Amino acid sequence: MNQPSARSAAPASLDAAALERLRLLDPDGRNRVLGRVFGAFEASLVRTLEQLATQADALDAAALGGIAHALKSSSASVGALQLSAACAEVERHARGGAGKARPEDLARLLAEGEAALAAVRSLPRN
Numbered sequence: 179m180n181q182p183s184a185r186s187a188a189p190a191s192l193d194a195a196a197l198e199r200l201r202l203l204d205p206d207g208r209n210r211v212l213g214r215v216f217g218a219f220e221a222s223l224v225r226t227l228e229q230l231a232t233q234a235d236a237l238d239a240a241a242l243g244g245i246a247h248a249l250k251s252s253s254a255s256v257g258a259l260q261l262s263a264a265c266a267e268v269e270r271h272a273r274g275g276a277g278k279a280r281p282e283d284l285a286r287l288l289a290e291g292e293a294a295l296a297a298v299r300s301l302p303r304n
Contacts, residue, residue, distance in 0.1 A: 189297035196257030219256045220298050223249075227291045234284055242279035243272025246287060258294035261287075 204211035226249055230237070237245075250265035268283040 189300050191258065191260060191293050191297040192301075193257035193259045196255070196259070200256070215256060216298050216301065219252055220295065222252065223291060223295050223298075227288060227295065230284060230288055230291070234279075237279045237284065239272040239277060239279050242283060242287075243269050246272065246283075249287075249291075253294060256294075256298065258290075258297065261290040261294040264290040 200212055200215060226245060230242075230245065233241075246265040246268040250262050250269065253259075253265060254262035264286045268287055271280060271283055
């Protein structure tokens with residue numbers, strides 16, 4: 179995977195300040211930090227979205243809350259703040275919620291996840 183350009187503009191759904199913090203970890207790009215971070219996030223997000231889509235009928239509130247919790251910090255770290263906020267909200271709903279996951283929570287995670295995935299994939303590659 180190629181590394182996103184060191185000074186490229188952030189897609190609208192990614193936080194520019196978060197991207198800049200990541201860029202500062204490897205200012206000259208020699209260690210391919212951005213490429214590795216975004217590659218790992220993309221792979222993880224693809225797996226998570228597939229899990230959500232294929233297991234939607236079987237997910238209970240606790241399972242969906244666990245998935246949201248796991249995705250919340252990784253999405254924030256790459257600047258996908260809307261996805262992170264959706265995860266926090268889903269996690270809040272799932273806490274103490276017994277029974278089936280709320281369809282609107284699942285739909286929100288899928289939609290925000292797809293938007294974050296598109297944003298990460300749109301980053302320029304060197």
